[in-house]
Amino acid sequence: MAANNTKIAWTEKTLNVAVGCDRVGANTECEHCYAAQDACRRADKPRFPLYEGVIKRPGAKGRAFDWSGKVNIDWNKLKDISRLPSGCKVFINSMSDTFHRKIPDDFIRALFHAMAKRPDVVFQILTKRSERAVELAPSLTWTDNIWMGVTAGMKTSLNRLDDLRKIPAKIRFISAEPLLEEIDLTPWLADGTLSQVLVAGESKSGFRPMDDAWVRKIRDACILYNVPFLFKQRAGFKPEKLPELDGQVWEQYPPVAGTNVEILPPKKAWWATGEATPDPGLLPQARGDFDYDLLSEEHASELKAAAVTIRGTLRATMESMVETGAALLKIKHLLPYGFWGAWLEVEFAMSDRHARSLMAVATAFDGRMEKFSDLAILPATAISKLAVVPPEVVDEVLEKVRAGECQTLNDVATIIKETVPPKPRPAPKASVVVPMAEKTAPAPSALAPALSTEPPAALVEEINNLDKRMKDVSAKLRTMEQAADQRTPEHLAELRLEVEGILGTVVERLVSAGLLPAA
Numbered sequence: 217m218a219a220n221n222t223k224i225a226w227t228e229k230t231l232n233v234a235v236g237c238d239r240v241g242a243n244t245e246c247e248h249c250y251a252a253q254d255a256c257r258r259a260d261k262p263r264f265p266l267y268e269g270v271i272k273r274p275g276a277k278g279r280a281f282d283w284s285g286k287v288n289i290d291w292n293k294l295k296d297i298s299r300l301p302s303g304c305k306v307f308i309n310s311m312s313d314t315f316h317r318k319i320p321d322d323f324i325r326a327l328f329h330a331m332a333k334r335p336d337v338v339f340q341i342l343t344k345r346s347e348r349a350v351e352l353a354p355s356l357t358w359t360d361n362i363w364m365g366v367t368a369g370m371k372t373s374l375n376r377l378d379d380l381r382k383i384p385a386k387i388r389f390i391s392a393e394p395l396l397e398e399i400d401l402t403p404w405l406a407d408g409t410l411s412q413v414l415v416a417g418e419s420k421s422g423f424r425p426m427d428d429a430w431v432r433k434i435r436d437a438c439i440l441y442n443v444p445f446l447f448k449q450r451a452g453f454k455p456e457k458l459p460e461l462d463g464q465v466w467e468q469y470p471p472v473a474g475t476n477v478e479i480l481p482p483k484k485a486w487w488a489t490g491e492a493t494p495d496p497g498l499l500p501q502a503r504g505d506f507d508y509d510l511l512s513e514e515h516a517s518e519l520k521a522a523a524v525t526i527r528g529t530l531r532a533t534m535e536s537m538v539e540t541g542a543a544l545l546k547i548k549h550l551l552p553y554g555f556w557g558a559w560l561e562v563e564f565a566m567s568d569r570h571a572r573s574l575m576a577v578a579t580a581f582d583g584r585m586e587k588f589s590d591l592a593i594l595p596a597t598a599i600s601k602l603a604v605v606p607p608e609v610v611d612e613v614l615e616k617v618r619a620g621e622c623q624t625l626n627d628v629a630t631i632i633k634e635t636v637p638p639k640p641r642p643a644p645k646a647s648v649v650v651p652m653a654e655k656t657a658p659a660p661s662a663l664a665p666a667l668s669t670e671p672p673a674a675l676v677e678e679i680n681n682l683d684k685r686m687k688d689v690s691a692k693l694r695t696m697e698q699a700a701d702q703r704t705p706e707h708l709a710e711l712r713l714e715v716e717g718i719l720g721t722v723v724e725r726l727v728s729a730g731l732l733p734a735a
Contacts, residue, residue, distance in 0.1 A: 229304055229305070232310060233309065234311075235255065235311045235312050236311075237249075239283065245373065247424075251310065255311055267288070308327070331359070335359060344366065349380075365380075388410060391416075393418075394423075412469065423452060426450060519547055523564075541578025616631065
C-alpha cells in the first residue's frame with residue numbers, strides 16, 4: 217500500500233518513509249507524544265520492520281516506554297510517492313520528524329525531489345526541528361505542492377515561525393497542537409509568513425487542558441488577516457474531531473496548487489561537486505542487514521567503503537555508470553561464491569543483471585570517456601546496449617549522435633539492427649525415421665518372467681515402507697548438498713550404509729517371495 221488513510225482531520229493520508237524520533241525537550245509539546253504511543257504497538261513486530269528498535273522500555277521519568285532515539289529510513293518507500301492517487305493531501309512522516317538529525321541529508325533531498333515529481337498531490341511536512349529545515353532549504357526542490365509547517369503550541373516555541381519565514385515554500389503553516397497556553401501569532405500572520413493555522417488540544421493518555429479563549433484569539437487574528445483557520449479538536453482522551461466553535465465548524469485550507477508546477481532540479485550532491493566525502497554515518501544506509509561477519513575483516517572493511525562510494529555514484533548518467541561498474545569490477549572477487557547477489561540486493565536493491573550491465577559499460581568505456589563523452593546524452597539503457605556491440609557500431613552511433621540523428625534507445629537499437637549481422641541459427645538436427653516394418657519389440661527383461669507373479673499384499677506394504685525410507689534419505693542428501701559446509705565423510709558414510717541396507721532388504725524380500733531369482 218502506497219500510503220495509509222488517516223483520521224487526522226487536516227490531511228487525507230499518511231506516508232512514513234522514516235519512523236522514530238526523540239523529544240526536543242522537557243515540558244514541551246512532546247511530553248505526551250501521540251506518535252510514540254502509536255509506535256509502541258508496532259515496535260519490534262515482524263509485520264512492521266520500519267519500527268524495529270524505535271521504542272525503549274521503560275522510558276525516562278517513570279514512563280512505561282519512550283522513543284529510543286533510533287530513526288529508521290526506507291529508501292524503497294520513496295517509490296510509493298509515484299503510486300499516490302491524484303488530488304489527495306498526504307502528511308509525510310507522521311511517525312517521525314522529516315528534519316530529524318539522524319535522517320541523512322541525501323535522503324531528505326531524494327524525498328523532496330520525488331514529491332516535486334507529483335504536482336497533482338499536496339504533501340504536508342511538519343517539523344519541530346526548524347533550524348535544520350532552514351539549513352537544508354537551499355538544497356531542496358521546492359514546488360507549490362509541498363507545504364511546510366512547524367509545530368508551536370507554546371510561547372517558547374514561536375521562534376520556529378522565524379525559521380519558517382526563511383523557507384521558500386509557497387504554503388507555510390503552523391500546527392498549534394497541542395495548544396498549551398495563549399499565544400499571539402499576529403507578527404507572522406501580518407507579514408504573510410503563514411498560509412494556514414491549525415489548532416488542537418492534546419489527546420490520549422495524560423492530556424493537558426486547553427482553554428477555548430486561546431483558540432478564539434487565534435481564530436480572530438486569522439479572520440483579520442484572511443488566513444485559513446482549522447480547529448481540529450479540544451483537549452481530551454478521545455476528543456471529537458472538528459468540533460464547533462461558537463456554532464461553526466472551522467475547516468479552512470489554502471488554495472490547492474494546480475498540476476502545472478515547475479519542477480526545479482535539486483542541488484548537486486557532494487559526489488558531483490568534488491567536496492570531501494561526508495561522514496559515512498550520514499550517508500544512505502543499507503535497506504537490510506548484510507552479514508559482513510561472514511567475511512574477513514579486511515574484505516568486509518573494503519566492501520563497506522565500496523558500498524558507500526557506489527551508493528553515491530549510482531546515478532543514471534554515463535560517467536556514473538562507468539564509475540559504478542568499475543567499482544563493482546574492482547571488488548567482486550572479494551565476495552565468496554553465492555554472496556554477490558545478496559550483497560547487491562541488500563546494499564543497493566540491485567539485480568545481478570543490472571550489475572553485469574554496469575560492469576560491461578565500465579569495461580567498454582572506462583578510460584575513454586574523453587572520446588565518447590557525447591554519448592552521455594543517450595539514456596542509460598542505450599549506453600548498456602552499446603557496451604556489448606563491436607567498436608565500429610559504437611563509432612557509428614557516436615557519429616550520428618554528433619549529427620543529431622541519434623538520441624533515443626530506439627535510434628540506437630535501429631543502428632545496431634542494421635549494422636550487426638544476426639547470429640546464425642543452428643541447423644535443426646536431422647531426425648531418423650524408422651519404417652514401421654523395421655521396428656522390433658524390445659527384448660524381454662531378465663526380471664520379466666520372475667515378476668509375472670502377483671506379489672503378496674504384505675510384501676507390497678513392506679516395499680512401500682522401504683520406498684518412504686529411501687525418499688527420506690534422498691531428502692537428507694539434498695539438504696546436505698544445499699549446505700555444503702555441513703557435508704562430512706561421516707555423514708556420507710552413514711547415508712551410504714542406509715541406502716545399501718534399504719536396497720539389500722528390498723532384494724531379500726523379493727527373492728524370498730520368489731519374485732527374483734536367487735543370486
